[in-house]
Amino acid sequence: MEKLRTFILNLYPTTKFFITLFLMITPLLLPGYLYSYLVPVLCLFIAMIAGKTKLFVDIVFKGLLSIVIMIFLLQAFFYPGDTILWTWKIFSIKQEGIDFSVQLTSKILAVGSAIVLFFQITKINDLARSLEILGVSPKATYVLSSALNIIPEMRMHLLRIMDAQKTRGVETEGNLRIRLKAFFPALTPLILSSFSSTDEKAITLESRAFTARTKKTSLHQLEKTKSDSVVRVLLLILFVFILIWRFFL
Amino acid sequence: MSGIEIRNLSYQYPTGSEKVLHNINLNIESGKFYAFVGVNGGGKTTLCNVIRGFIPHFFKGDISGEVLIDGKDVRDWDTSDLAQKMGFVFQNPFTQISGVKETVFDEIAFGLENLGVEVSVIKQKVQEIISLLGIGYIQDKNPNELSGGQKQRVALASIIVMEPDILIFDEPTSQLDPQGTEEIFKAIDIMKKKGKTIILVEHKIELIAEYADYVIVLQDGQIMRQGRTEDVLSHEDTQDYGIGLTQYTLLDLQMRKHNMITERIPITESDSIKVMKEWMSLQGVKA
Ligand SMILES: Nc1ncnc2c1ncn2[C@@H]1O[C@H](COP(=O)(O)OP(=O)(O)OP(=O)(O)O)[C@@H](O)[C@H]1O
Ligand SMILES: [Mg+2]
Numbered sequence: 080m081e082k083l084r085t086f087i088l089n090l091y092p093t094t095k096f097f098i099t100l101f102l103m104i105t106p107l108l109l110p111g112y113l114y115s116y117l118v119p120v121l122c123l124f125i126a127m128i129a130g131k132t133k134l135f136v137d138i139v140f141k142g143l144l145s146i147v148i149m150i151f152l153l154q155a156f157f158y159p160g161d162t163i164l165w166t167w168k169i170f171s172i173k174q175e176g177i178d179f180s181v182q183l184t185s186k187i188l189a190v191g192s193a194i195v196l197f198f199q200i201t202k203i204n205d206l207a208r209s210l211e212i213l214g215v216s217p218k219a220t221y222v223l224s225s226a227l228n229i230i231p232e233m234r235m236h237l238l239r240i241m242d243a244q245k246t247r248g249v250e251t252e253g254n255l256r257i258r259l260k261a262f263f264p265a266l267t268p269l270i271l272s273s274f275s276s277t278d279e280k281a282i283t284l285e286s287r288a289f290t291a292r293t294k295k296t297s298l299h300q301l302e303k304t305k306s307d308s309v310v311r312v313l314l315l316i317l318f319v320f321i322l323i324w325r326f327f328l
Numbered sequence: 329m330s331g332i333e334i335r336n337l338s339y340q341y342p343t344g345s346e347k348v349l350h351n352i353n354l355n356i357e358s359g360k361f362y363a364f365v366g367v368n369g370g371g372k373t374t375l376c377n378v379i380r381g382f383i384p385h386f387f388k389g390d391i392s393g394e395v396l397i398d399g400k401d402v403r404d405w406d407t408s409d410l411a412q413k414m415g416f417v418f419q420n421p422f423t424q425i426s427g428v429k430e431t432v433f434d435e436i437a438f439g440l441e442n443l444g445v446e447v448s449v450i451k452q453k454v455q456e457i458i459s460l461l462g463i464g465y466i467q468d469k470n471p472n473e474l475s476g477g478q479k480q481r482v483a484l485a486s487i488i489v490m491e492p493d494i495l496i497f498d499e500p501t502s503q504l505d506p507q508g509t510e511e512i513f514k515a516i517d518i519m520k521k522k523g524k525t526i527i528l529v530e531h532k533i534e535l536i537a538e539y540a541d542y543v544i545v546l547q548d549g550q551i552m553r554q555g556r557t558e559d560v561l562s563h564e565d566t567q568d569y570g571i572g573l574t575q576y577t578l579l580d581l582q583m584r585k586h587n588m589i590t591e592r593i594p595i596t597e598s599d600s601i602k603v604m605k606e607w608m609s610l611q612g613v614k615a
Contacts, residue, residue: 281386283425288439295442
């Protein structure tokens with residue numbers, strides 16, 4: 080298990096990306112929805128091996144699932160069709176709507192969970208470095224990695240602000256409405272403070288010669304290993320196999 | 329012509345309503361240690377920004393007069409050459425983090441990576457700075473999760489590791505305890521011994537007396553007094569600009585009021601002991 084874990088986590092970022100791509104594209108190629116619904120399960124399995132179960136489940140359930148359910152209901156009610164299954168006042172659920180919803184949400188869930196998986200098993204800095212090696216400009220990768228790196232920091236900051244408001248008597252716990260009411264006022268100082276520090280951030284970068292025109296070096300060593308080749312070849316074979324099976328047989 | 333020359337410099341921030349620097353004239357000699365002192369809002373940070381070229385390269389506003397770095401106007405310098413020539417550790421330690429590095433070690437290495445220094449050399453230099461500043465115990469920590477004092481040390485390390493000729497430190501010890509402050513001063517002193525030019529904004533007068541070669545007193549955007557540390561800090565009326573003198577100087581000044589005249593006015597502890605001993609032996613007191 081431990082070996083499998085390091086095997087997955089140590090894959091080169093682009094290899095991980097190919098896995099993700101594979102998990103995203105194959106549901107779109109294959110008919111039906113069974114396979115598509117299998118993809119999130121597969122992702123969960125990989126996340127489990129990688130030791131990221133909790134984070135993965137958290138994001139997929141809290142974020143993705145609510146969106147999926149919303150889309151499902153909307154489509155079930157409003158997709159045009161004649162086979163009415165159930166009616167309430169002017170609203171009715173149609174068989175065509177259900178069919179379409181199942182198809183659509185299966186794909187969204189598959190693509191969504193593949194993306195979530197990618198960011199769970201790939202370190203941001205590894206990703207940024209591999210992009211740099213591919214020739215993406217360091218400025219672009221800086222924006223990417225600072226944006227992604229700042230999310231946990233912003234979260235902490237937001238919690239601190241909300242904490243401060245709590246001590247001033249603002250209710251922050253309870254039902255959704257109370258939470259939202261507490262959330263939005265906290266956003267203002269968060270956004271303002273992040274604006275005021277962009278200036279100094281720019282000077283910081285300038286002080287560290289970020290804009291120097293010399294070719295940068297990096298302590299961050301990324302290496303492709305045999306595992307990467309194995310995984311890539313396997314993915315390619317599987318993919319070709321699926322293509323042939325889907326379009327030529 | 330090495331060093332910095334400032335001629336008739338005046339400056340007003342784009343958002344400000346009046347000038348914050350008035351007709352500044354200053355020569356900064358290579359390899360010497362200059363301390364900028366003065367009350368809050370006196371213009372110390374602004375002057376540092378001008379010298380480093382952030383004004384007018386980065387902050388606009390109305391600037392007149394000239395600032396010459398090694399004989400060349402700071403406005404004609406290429407910004408990336410300036411970054412290598414002058415290091416600037418600024419006042420707020422909390423924003424001086426690249427935001428893209430996961431460990432303190434990598435954070436300190438960031439500047440050298442940008443300069444394209446070879447990886448093995450980077451590792452060695454970073455290691456040297458880490459042991460110089462005694463921050464080995466945090467080298468694997470996330471830079472975002474440090475205390476204010478630790479961030480301040482990392483900010484300092486990140487700049488001096490790049491080995492610029494001129495080092496500007498804007499209150500680099502504001503978050504540090506007395507021991508931490510002392511350590512930073514020792515590190516700065518080592519930089520000076522390596523031949524670097526040091527510009528330091530600092531309120532801790534005892535340490536300035538100990539380490540600085542020259543003191544520049546700023547108030548309301550003007551240079552009120554400048555000269556050798558032992559001259560500026562031994563003048564009673566330096567206090568008029570909100571600068572506290574060291575206790576050794578104050579003692580001597582008090583003695584003078586009572587007609588106990590020593591040979592010179594000391595500003596440091598060691599000099600004070602020497603001066604007092606001499607004075608006592610002159611008075612016939614056995615030490
Ligand atoms: N970005 C800015 N825009 C407009 N005015 C500014 C700006 N920064 C500083 N000032 C003004 O310039 C004057 C000098 O400020 P400066 O920060 O240089 O003082 P300082 O000597 O560094 O003070 P401190 O000891 O508090 O750090 C102050 O009156 C201040 O209000
Ligand atoms: Mg200041």
